Structure formats: C-alpha cells, structure tokens
Amino acid sequence: MDDLRIAILDYVRREYLEEDDERTLSPSTRLISGGIVDSFSMVSLKRFLERKYDVKIPDADASPEAFDTVDSIAALVERLAAVRA
C-alpha cells in the first residue's frame, strides 16, 4: 500500500471509528455505502484531503461514489494533484 492510501486510512480510522472498534479497514472497504462515513462527514474528510495534499476538490467530484473507498479517494487526489502539477 502506498503512503497516500496509508495516510487516508489512518485518518478515517482515527476520525470516524471508535478507538476500540475492531473492524478491519482496507483501501477497498466501502466507507459511505458501508455506513462508516456518512455524507455529512464527507465534508470534513474532503477538508482533510485538501489541506494535506494541497488540492482543491470541486463539488462535482466530491460525490458519495467518489468517496466510497480509500482507493477511489486516492485516485481522485492523484488525478487532481497531477492536474495541479
């Protein structure tokens, strides 16, 4: 797993799960449709990504589908970072 996915996974685990939650998260775990991150909390996740990776995520790209897995989030961040570069 690359650093980007590790960092996002760590953030999700830290912010959206209880400390003693024993669920295993992987880059393909369903976050939104799986009920781990709700659509309101997506905003704080989006802010985290924008801050940490210095990207601007357009509202049109910030859909529940795009934020549903760490893999899809990482792909979005990578795409936006590439455009910025």
Add this chain to the structure above:
Amino acid sequence: MRNGETIGPALLELPRTEVRPPNIGSWEEARKGFAWSVAERELGWGRGDPVNIGWNLSDRICRLGRAQKPALVWEGAEGQERCYTFDDLRVLSNTMAAWLGERGVGPGERVCLFLDRVPELYLAFVGILKLGAVVQPLFSAFGEESLATRLLDAGTCCVVTQRKHLPKVRRARTLLPDLRLVVVVDAGDAKLGEGEVAFDLDAEPRVESYEVFPAQPETPSVLHYTSGTTGQPKGAQHVHRSLVSQFLTTKWVLDLKEDDVYWCNADPGWVTGTSYGIIGPWSNGVTQVVLDAGFGAERWYSFLEKRRVTVWYSAPTAIRLLMKEGLVPVRRHDLSALRHLASVGEPLNPEAVHWSRDAYGLPFHDTFWQTETGCIVVSNYPGMPIKAGSMGKPFPGITAAILDLKTFEPIAEPGRVGMIGLVPGWPSMIRGYWNNPAGYAKKFANGWYLTGDRGTVDADGYFWFVGRDDDVINTGGHLVGPFEVESALLEHPAVAESAAVAKPDPVNMEVVKAFVTLKPGREASPDLELEIMNFVRKRLSPIAMPQEIAFVPSLPRTRSGKIVRRVLRAQEFGEPLGDVSTLMED
C-alpha cells in the same frame, strides 16, 4: 424553472404497471364528511380490539391471515439478508417485551433504541410498545453529548444498542443517574460491564404468547427529540392513538396496498423512520424492506431492483444526490416495479419532481409534516394533479391555513406569506414536550398550532413552503438547533464566542455554518477549522457539524449583549439585514 407546473394524473398511467385506483379515491370526496373514525373502524377499535400499537402492528396482522407474509426483508451493508414474517414479528416482539420486563423495565419507563437499522431495532420498537414502555429512538450517529442530553432529559432507564456504539453509551452514562440497563444486541465475546447485558435474538427462547400492556388511546408511546431555536432539544411525546393517523395517512398518501413492497429510507432515529418506517406500513400489513447501509446510487438502485420495490418514500437530499449521479446508473437497473414515489423532510424542488419523472417515469409526491404532527398533514396525493414545488393540500381531517405573522388570523389572500398553522386535535399530534410544558404552550396561538414554517397558499388551495420562521437549521431534512451547536463550539478550548446559522446548500437545502471568535493567543487556521468541525461532529452528530467555520473578530450583538443570528443568516442568504439599529457598534 418550472415551478408550479401541473403534472396531471395521466402521467401516472404508464404501461409499466397495472393502474389501480388510489386508496384515497378522490381527495375532494375524501374530505367531505371526513372523520378519523373511518380508520378506527378499520383497526377494529369499535369491537374492543387492543389499542396498543405493538399489538396492532403484529398480532392484528396475523389475525387477518397474514402471519406467514414477510413483514421485514432486511439487507445489511455487507449484503447479509434476513426475512421476518408477521408471525416472527409477533413472536420476537413478545420475546423482547418479556425479556425487558423480566429485567425490571416497566410500563411508562423510557427505553432508548440506539441502533443502526438492524432487525433488532424494528423488533424491539414493537416489543417495547407491547410492554407499555415508551420508545425513545435516537439516531445512532449521535455523539455522546447529544445522546446524554436526550437521555438525561427523558430519565431513560434502558438503552438498547450495539457493540460499536457501546463506547459512546459508556461515556454518556457517567452523566445519567436513571440509566440502569444497557442491552447489547450483538455482544458476542465482548466484555460487558456493570449494568450491561447481552441480548441475542436468535438464542433467546421465543415467547409465543404474551399479555400485551392494555394501553389506552392517550397512553404515551414514542418519544422523539426535536430541535428548536432556543434551549436543548425537546422530547415530542406521542401516544398510542397516533396509530389512527399514521395508519390512514400511510394508506391514503403513500397508497400502500396489500401486495406492495415498500421502502422508506429514513432512519428510525427520526420520526419519518418510525411513523412511516415502522408503524405505517406494518399497521397496513405491508411488507417493508430495509437497507442498513449508507448512501450510494448504485447500491440503492440495485436494492430497488432486487427487492422489486413498488412504493418508495425518500427525501429531497437523497433525490438530489441521485440527480448528481445522473441517468446512467438509473438505466442500468430494472426499476419497473416502482409505482408510487413520495418525499419528505424539506421542500421538494420542482427540478427534482421533473427529474424523477424523467428518470423513473414517476414524479415524487412531496409531503409535509413534522415530528410534532406525527403524521403527514399536507401532501400531494396519488391521483391528484401535482404542482411541482408545492407541498400539496391538507390531508382530510386536517385544517391548515396561512396565518398572519402578528395576529395569527388566517389570511384569505392567495400568495401572501404567513405562518403555516393547523387546527389542533388530530390523533397523532404530540401531547406535549417532555418536561417542558412552557415550550409546548408556545406552539399555539389564537387556537392554532404553529408549525414554525412560513408559506403561502394559492388560489387552487395548494400550499407552498417559503422558509422557517425561526433560527432552526433544516439540513437534509433534519432540524438542528443553533443553541446546541453553539454550546458544543464553546467547549472547544480555542473558541471564545459562537453563533450557528443556516447556509444555503444545493444538496441539503441548508447546512450549518458557524461564526466564532477565538480566545487570546489562538490563531485562525485551516487546521483549526477542521479540528473544530470534527470536535462538534464527535460531540453532537455529523448533521450538526458546521460545514464551514468563519473566524471573526466579533459577533453582532444587541445592546443588551444577545448575539443576533438573523444578521449572519441574512448575509449567508443574500437577504436584507433588516433593522440593525439596536445592534452594538464595534
């Protein structure tokens, strides 16, 4: 913009499904000589049948010959499936009632359901009513502070929860002297503490026969907490007679028929999820399906297709999220079983009505009601022309009017804005706010129940929503009280003062925006903003989390020092600031 365009019933006559007359018949005819006794007769109350809602949702349906019909078809986030017949519902709710009774829970005591949409939530809801206790459903995404506030106010004696929510319950419990029993429905090998007990629905001996508590029509049944402008959330107290309205509105507005498969995607932590996600469909003996998963267009369409859902009750926020995903995912699925769509929570914009007609071949029918009303009070009905963007017309038996904002006299003139008022007395109207008679008294003026919503009525008698008459924030169909958010903000070590207001949002209609001043030595930064957002989310809920925080040098105040939210709100909505002559100058 096609606001107000009429969509005639002809559009419903699509070849995809057999067209049957709507249950309501014609709205005009239904209003003539209407009496709620029509529902009481159908429920058998004249024969002396039990009034208890729990009995009516399960035993009564079995007695009607539907014992082996599926009551609940449940699907979990990982695709797990469970199916419960009405006889299962009868027996398992007996089991839950007996089990709680054996552990000292008695009639009238408040039992909180702090659960995701797992089967135990639905079965326990019925069981607690059979026991004669009061069900207090709470949204499982609430943080410990929101949980503690509501449990403390209600003097709740028992919480039924899941292992994943146990840490929040434990943290809240330190503040709750009345809470003596915590029931964990999926404890497994978890180590439980004092006063914590495991309940395993599959392992518990089934109770075939149970003496249901002899509830009277005015016996308390369900306690839902709702937010207001001032103070902490208020407990809206419903009674068993609410069934009369919930049964009939489900039948006439949602048009449920015996062979329907019904999906209400609201969480039972909110009133829609109980009035129309439990009581309404089951009192009509209808199969309902539940998806215990978050939003996802593909997931939702697969669910609709797989379960052959015929009637779907949703919300504008969800519909707008689906609109964002476009028509492509719709076309990948066979949604031909759908025959009726309805929506609640916030005004349904005309674009959503038209989009749903294009996407599903059916328009969403907007419905209007509140936690306090307990049932739909204004609606668009099957068979009645829809004016896109309108709330519709009052339900038969409900008298609604637009009231002058100062005199609370009805306004005869079409199109003039006033407060939407209702003549009190329908069966499911709340009987009070828990521990708060003064708050309840404020909901009435000049013989009218005041909804707190502003609207207009047109010459054809259709009602139109204009906006809230107070500072309450309606986000995604959920009401958030600014006071609760402001209190949580003040608990953050960097925050000196706070104000929470609504900000317009294209998906959720409104979201929470916070204005804060910082304590000396603290500096505004993007990291601090995110920290405060997450701080509020964890204490209260994701819904109450400010989606934006403005760091300001000072907040607008009256000369007496009160923060004036309306000025901040007006700025957000681009509206005139109104009278600012009484504000303090910086």
